[in-house]
Amino acid sequence: MSTPFAIAGQTVVLRPTTAAHVPTFLEILDHPDIAKWWGGYDLERVRRELLGPLGYAIELAGEVVGLIIYREERDPDHRHAAMDLALHPDQHSQGLGCDAMRAMARFLFERGHHRVVIDPAVDNERAIRSCRRAGFQPVGVMRSYERSADGVWHDALLMDLLSDDVV
Numbered sequence: 001m002s003t004p005f006a007i008a009g010q011t012v013v014l015r016p017t018t019a020a021h022v023p024t025f026l027e028i029l030d031h032p033d034i035a036k037w038w039g040g041y042d043l044e045r046v047r048r049e050l051l052g053p054l055g056y057a058i059e060l061a062g063e064v065v066g067l068i069i070y071r072e073e074r075d076p077d078h079r080h081a082a083m084d085l086a087l088h089p090d091q092h093s094q095g096l097g098c099d100a101m102r103a104m105a106r107f108l109f110e111r112g113h114h115r116v117v118i119d120p121a122v123d124n125e126r127a128i129r130s131c132r133r134a135g136f137q138p139v140g141v142m143r144s145y146e147r148s149a150d151g152v153w154h155d156a157l158l159m160d161l162l163s164d165d166v167v
Contacts, residue, residue, distance in 0.1 A: 007056065009103035012096055014056035014068060021057045022046055024064045033089040037124055039149020058087065058100045065091040068100050070108060080115040081108040092126065101134040109163045119145065119156040128157060136161045 007014040017025075022043065028034055029041040041049075049055075050067060058066035066087035073080050083104050087097045105116045118136055120127035136159035144153035 007103050007107050009099040011060065011099045012065075012103065013059045014100060014103055014107075015059055016053070017051045017055035017057055017067070019047075019051065021064060021067070022051070024057075025050055025067055028066060028086055028088045031089055034086050035149065037121055037127070037148075038086050056104070058085065058096065060091065060096060065096060066100065068104055070104060072108075072111075072113070079113060080117060081111070081113045082117045082119070083108070084118065095133070097127075097130040098133045101131065101136070105134070105161055105166070109166065114163045115160055117158060117160045119158050121146070121148075122155045122157050128159075131159050134161070135165055137165070 005016065025046050026041070026043065029038050029046070035041075050069060054071065055067065055069045057064045058068055066085060068083060068085040070081050070083045073082075083101065085097060085100055085104075087100070101118070108116050116136075117139075118131055119142065120131060122128075122141055139158040139160050142156045142158050145156040147153050
């Protein structure tokens, strides 16, 4: 199945990432409100992990305001997808993250996945609220799941959305 040029949400548009997005992504990921959750992204890591067929820029009225990435498990007995996103703090509390997650989930369901997961840090209350608004349900806490830029392991909340949940 081919990747679309753009994925439309109600308000945002998700566009495949290009090298032109790198400076904006670095600015977003370097913001103190984002870096505490997405620490350790330098130029090479952004190029390596956020560019390519699994990464999308989140655009609002033609301006890049965030990024969203996904991964796919292709084993037919465990097939599902995962996503993660970062939205510039100037754009928080407008429903844009929720819109981006819903758009990406629809795209992933169309690719044949029946389940999409996301795993915000348990302390990231804003992200958890946004995930809930997008329809994700808590599954459980994954203890010492992710190492932050401070070198300490932190818990994350596994949340999922099933294709049957989307009406």
